[in-house]
Amino acid sequence: MKQIVIISGKGGTGKTTVISALARLVPDKVLVDADVDAANLEIVTSPELESSEIYTEGEIAVISDDKCIRCDICRQNCRFDSIIVGDDGSYSVDEHGCEGCRVCKLVCPADAVEMQVMESGFVKKSKTPYGMLFHGELSAGRDNSGKMVTYLRELGVEEAQKNNFDWVLIDGAPGIGCQVIASLTGVDGAIVVSEPTLSAIHDLKRVVELASHFHIKIGVVINKSDINLSLTREIHRWADENKMPLLEQIPLDKRIVNAMAERKSPVEIGDDALTKLYENIWNNFIETYFSHH
Amino acid sequence: MIVSVASGKGGTGKTTVAVSLAISAAPIALVDSDVEEPNANILLRADHSTSRKASLPFPVIDMKKCDFCEKCSDFCAYNGIVVLKGLKVFAVPEICKSCGGCKIVCPQDAISEEPRDIGYIKFGERLGIQIVEGELNIGESSSTPLVRMLPDYFPSGRDVIVDCPPGAAHPTVESLRAADFVLLVTEPTPFGIHDLEEALVITDELNKKVGLVVNRADIGTSDIENLAIERNIPILMRIPFSTDIAEHYSRGHSPAEFSEYWREQFALLWQKIEEQVR
Structure with missing residues (x-):
């Protein structure tokens, strides 16, 4: 069983x-959406919810107004600027900013601070026509959760092992932060989707530098490849220099945009040549790194 | 605006x-x-x-003062301090959130902070x-x-x-x-x-x-x-x-x-x- 992340x-x-295309093309796999901040894989996989659990992570501080003597010591010691003084002089905690460090509780001379477990969202298991999907839902405003991503991946791996499946396909988050780090740790391969724009190339290089710390097998897909052919060539060259296979390039196609808007994958458009491009992404990746021959 | x-x-x-x-x-x-x-x-x-x-303030432990009481690692809400009894105590940069709590709880005044670039x-x-x-x-x-x-x-x-x-x-x-x-x-x-x-x-x-x-x-x-x-x-x-x-x-x-x-x-x-x- 191998875990492959798309970043x-x-x-x-x-x-x-x-990943919506791979979900339809790759047999015997489990899907994991590791972008818990903007979980979108459910939009294109027609999931039927099987179970959902409240996800708790960490704590936040709560100040009891009865006990608070308004000495301001908590506010002076909070490194996260998360103690709010109201217009009436009362003290409270900004639950977005609070990191649950407990320093306010430590320094409070009036014992007015209690820690409360924080519900930070949901973890869901759904049945889709393409296999089981494990997806999370981070409550808006919570700190990005690498731990939720790790937990979702554990559930996905368990499900794949139970069924003797070959693959866990993981839809990653944008950026290079903790969600991305948690989706890269211990995976077998990463398919990096880029486009020939200066911004995307800049971000591609940063995320590949991050991924290379984890010694992951990386393949590159150039999406919207005809927007700027010289930059597409530049990505080619850069991938070659860094010994990463270019898996496929896919031109800008309004039919793909429209299909996705209708919650369909590009391989459902019914254009064999287009479907072939997505098959190539997977086949080239597997042949480069995971072929046993 | x-x-x-x-x-x-x-x-x-x-x-x-x-x-x-x-x-x-x-x-x-x-x-x-x-x-x-x-x-x-x-x-x-x-x-x-x-x-x-x-940069963020990052705890540095003075091993001349540390008596391995473990109050810092007990307090750290993120399990970001490693205590190797008798040997070494250190904070882990990837985990530490720079809350400053360990410095406050240390009874030996052994913890100071140095800037860590982020x-x-x-x-x-x-x-x-x-x-x-x-x-x-x-x-x-x-x-x-x-x-x-x-x-x-x-x-x-x-x-x-x-x-x-x-x-x-x-x-x-x-x-x-x-x-x-x-x-x-x-x-x-x-x-x-x-x-x-x-x-x-x-x-x-x-x-x-x-x-x-x-x-x-x-x-x-x-x-x-x-x-x-x-x-x-x-x-x-x-x-x-x-x-x-x-x-x-x-x-x-x-x-x-x-x-x-x-x-x-x-x-x-x-x-x-x-x-x-x-």
């Missing part, structure tokens, strides 16, 4: 489009 | 809109708070005249736009502390446009906190709408005035128009799907830079925002 650095380059 | 440009979903055109708006509203300041993948200056192309390191804040100017850009070091897991530092560097005496990170998590909250108005850039797809609704949870909670820019307005569904009516949010601009804009963008040129028409349109957008804030 990009920059948002909107086509991660979810690629 | 501070205007934050956010979206929920990545790749809807936040940076394109933020930079174009800045060009049309100059003189102005532009702050890139998408510190994981800062792209605003790829479109602005200002020379970085100065930059400074951004990224850069870069400064530059072009086309009458002062840019302030946060850039997180690769491998740092949390962008929030760096995002939180940026308002200290907002240039005084100028309006500010903040280019926010994607998503609706804590770094976005911090990027919106100071805003007088939040411009949400979305696209009329189920993905755009799904993530926009997440962003609206935050703007509601922070009690922010919001307006929409619908990018690639002629693709996909009309649900976005319904959402705007239902939620009583003004649509301040519609940008059609355009290979011309995409091609210019690919080379690092924003619509307001290459087109007189779009420069005027973004000037109008700025006027509309000013009217909304008034």
